[in-house]
Amino acid sequence: MLPPFWTTAEDDVEDPIGRRRRIILTLVIGGIIGFLMAGVWGPGSTLGREMRGDALLGEKVHGHLRGNAGFRSLQVVEIDREGIREAGLGPDQGHWEAGTLTVTFLGHLLADAVSRGEVRADDTLATHLPELAGSPVGDLTLTEVATQRAGLPRQLPGESARSIPAALFGIDPYAGTTPEKLLTEARELSLENPGVYAHSQVGAALLGEALTRAARQPDWPTLARVRLFEPLGMRETTIATSRDLIPADAVPGHRPNGHRVRASASSGAAPAGCCTWTTAADLGRYAQALLSGQVPGASALEPVADGTAPSRVGYFWLVSPGPKEQTLTWHFGGTAGSSSFLALDRDAGRAVIVLSNTSQPVDRLGAGLIADDKPPAATPNPMDLLSALVLVAVVVWTVRRVLAATRRSQLVRAALDFASVVLLTALLADWVTVPGWFHGLALGVGAGALLLGLRRGRELPWATGHPKADRVQVIISAAVLMVVLVLIVV
Structure with missing residues (x-):
């Protein structure tokens, strides 16, 4: 039996309820994969339990930290x-x-x-x-x-x-x-x-x-x-x-x-x-x-x-x-x-x-x-919250673009644009108020949407009407992604 994202468009027409289920299942699977990936790849620093020097002072520091997000050493x-x-x-x-x-x-x-x-x-x-x-x-x-x-x-x-x-x-x-x-x-x-x-x-x-x-x-x-x-x-x-x-x-x-x-x-x-x-x-x-x-x-x-x-x-x-x-x-x-x-x-x-x-x-x-007292909880980081909202918006936008695509060039652009935004938020946001696993979850859901796009793209033409304009738009999206990749590497 083929995985749900490899079924055909005819299957969707004959079984619209099954189509919705396949879409949801694919997004859930992608989200789980992204959540697991975030444990290794997700942005953010976390202070480990490695300790040197005065053990009592080290434990005191751990006790005073209300969460250890944002710290490395x-x-x-x-x-x-x-x-x-x-x-x-x-x-x-x-x-x-x-x-x-x-x-x-x-x-x-x-x-x-x-x-x-x-x-x-x-x-x-x-x-x-x-x-x-x-x-x-x-x-x-x-x-x-x-x-x-x-x-x-x-x-x-x-x-x-x-x-x-x-x-x-x-x-x-x-x-x-x-x-x-x-x-x-x-x-x-x-x-x-x-x-x-x-x-x-x-x-x-x-x-x-x-x-x-x-x-x-x-x-x-x-x-x-x-x-x-x-x-x-x-x-x-x-x-x-x-x-x-x-x-x-x-x-x-x-x-x-x-x-x-x-x-x-x-x-x-x-x-x-x-x-x-x-x-x-x-x-x-x-x-x-x-x-x-x-x-x-x-x-x-x-x-x-x-x-x-x-x-x-x-x-x-x-x-x-x-x-x-x-x-x-x-x-x-x-x-x-x-x-x-x-x-x-x-x-x-x-x-x-x-x-x-x-x-x-x-x-x-x-x-x-x-003061030998518990410090007050940190105030939410507005840039973190904004980054989380941007990611949610981009995931929704990517899903809609995939489902509404009428040509493969649109799917390619959706994938490139999604990758650019995910990587850019990983680079610029602090990921302290909003934990890094949220980023991985967004990555997984977006990846699930792109799996749907991979399935749909088999039956769509590359371009219709204005092929040169489609190519230019794809090139622009690819160039933006390359710039972001350079920033990540640097």
């Missing part, structure tokens, strides 16, 4: 008056990206430079970067920049323009940002909502360049190494201003959907944290120095301005009330393929560090650990 450090504990979860270990935690280094270097008399807190950027004289950016004070209340944009225009191609093609949006280009583009910037807290990588990069010049150091990495890393014994922390400086054991970054992300390297954007590589041990030394007050420029921890309510802000550090009548001093970090978090409960002498090699934020996990 984590490195966690917990410090209190009894000592320091460290646990690694997942398969990856080595040097981790610190991301925008780097700006806290910058805040301490500013406070240290003030204490040395190299700069004044109310100096303008133009005082130390004369290239900015006469521009709105040049009139900003160092304190305005360090408290993120300067009204500067998050990124330079060139970096923003490269952000979408970077996400699609895996290129580095900061590769072309040199100190010279930073200053040239900054001169043309206008300010929006000055006095309102808003994180700006541009401001951090400019402040880093200003402090470097004030200290008469050759570059920002040298300033950070001489003034902060070496005094604290952070010998494994490095700033990769070029790709050859990325550590050999650098933990590879990923998006939450499991797609590998290319690490950044830049001289101009380095103070903002695009390319800082460190270890849990080094950040543990940093946190201990912060708690003991032995860190250079310790006054950077003290709040001097309002942040986003109810937080206040020091030199880049955020100071917020905790859930158990605590006062938490903290900062997050992130790159295209990593996330990080460092929080201090200075009164209790406690600190928590979380490092991850996906861009799924770890601040909720870190906040739960420092």
Whole structure:
């Protein structure tokens, strides 16, 4: 007996009820196959049970995670008056990206430079970067920049323009940002909502360049190494201003959907944290120095301005009330393929560090650990929900196109278009709120529809009426699929 999708059109005419059953059965079989495939192929990262270091801390981390979707590997450090504990979860270990935690280094270097008399807190950027004289950016004070209340944009225009191609093609949006280009583009910037807290990588990069010049150091990495890393014994922390400086054991970054992300390297954007590589041990030394007050420029921890309510802000550090009548001093970090978090409960002498090699934020996990309380559930990711709706719509659209097709070229186009959308959503969506198996289920149902198309196509002509137009449409659909395949491979 032939499988149901190999029966003939005459069979459908003679048995319309059986036709509907065959269609439903084929779609169900395809859905089951897709669901099973998703266990192996479905997009998304999941933190496994592999564990190193302190087992109790590792189990505590697992207990605090409300689901582990979006994570591949984590490195966690917990410090209190009894000592320091460290646990690694997942398969990856080595040097981790610190991301925008780097700006806290910058805040301490500013406070240290003030204490040395190299700069004044109310100096303008133009005082130390004369290239900015006469521009709105040049009139900003160092304190305005360090408290993120300067009204500067998050990124330079060139970096923003490269952000979408970077996400699609895996290129580095900061590769072309040199100190010279930073200053040239900054001169043309206008300010929006000055006095309102808003994180700006541009401001951090400019402040880093200003402090470097004030200290008469050759570059920002040298300033950070001489003034902060070496005094604290952070010998494994490095700033990769070029790709050859990325550590050999650098933990590879990923998006939450499991797609590998290319690490950044830049001289101009380095103070903002695009390319800082460190270890849990080094950040543990940093946190201990912060708690003991032995860190250079310790006054950077003290709040001097309002942040986003109810937080206040020091030199880049955020100071917020905790859930158990605590006062938490903290900062997050992130790159295209990593996330990080460092929080201090200075009164209790406690600190928590979380490092991850996906861009799924770890601040909720870190906040739960420092408060020794379950973190709140994450809010739904709107892009995930949108991707799920798109997939449902595309599956329905594909089924309708298959059933309504009057020529084989339409079936070929339906198959190509379906493959393009499925692969593109696998690449771009995070697949955290909506699990990866949903993607596999959609793949299976769509594949079932295409099996129906394979059956119907045996009895349909290739084209009718306008064969050249049909060929062109098929070529366009095939070209789109090839582009998506290239994106997946890259």
